């Protein structure tokens with residue numbers, strides 16, 4: 001991690017098509033801080049995470065960031081043909097994560113027994129756990145989690161809660177968009 005991590009959003013607005021989804025968003029997160037983004041379907045939660053990740057241009061406002069980013073979203077981009085460990089290994093190399101970090105992340109999400117199973121065979125919840133494992137392994141300072149609890153059973157939700165707590169305790173920053181409780185007591189809530 002680079003130190004200290006920081007994420008500041010100034011007067012951020014998002015336009016999709018002709019529609020202004022939100023404007024005037026302000027947020028300042030320091031090491032150990034987390035934000036929970038809530039709001040109805042279509043409010044722009046995923047769009048906000050994509051703007052922070054640099055995948056979508058804001059209609060107005062600006063972002064200040066110190067530290068590396070990882071975005072865990074639905075579109076996993078894990079190769080369906082490859083065994084899970086190999087598919088995650090591909091990303092670990094790109095993310096600059098060590099083999100040990102990947103093993104630890106897979107253990108954190110309870111994926112050890114699925115290492116040799118092709119990604120295409122995984123259930124929804126297992127795939128979600130794999131996406132989260134990639135983020136954990138990346139060692140990124142700032143985690144952007146889009147509906148991280150989707151498809152997770154009670155045990156996996158507990159693992160997610162523990163992983164987020166460890167990330168924050170280590171000085172990380174977290175922004176999560178979620179409809180459901182994910183075991184996070186956020187520093188602040190951002191309702192769109």
Ligand SMILES: Nc1ncnc2c1ncn2[C@@H]1O[C@H](COP(=O)(O)OP(=O)(O)OP(=O)(O)O)[C@@H](O)[C@H]1O
Nearest residue numbers: 016017021039040041042043044045046047048177
């Ligand atoms: N490429 C696009 N062009 C125009 N509008 C888009 C585009 N992509 C998404 N939208 C619209 O932007 C709005 C916000 O979508 P977004 O996925 O950010 O919402 P969300 O709050 O995450 O919703 P959900 O709770 O359903 O996940 C939606 O109405 C969606 O249809």
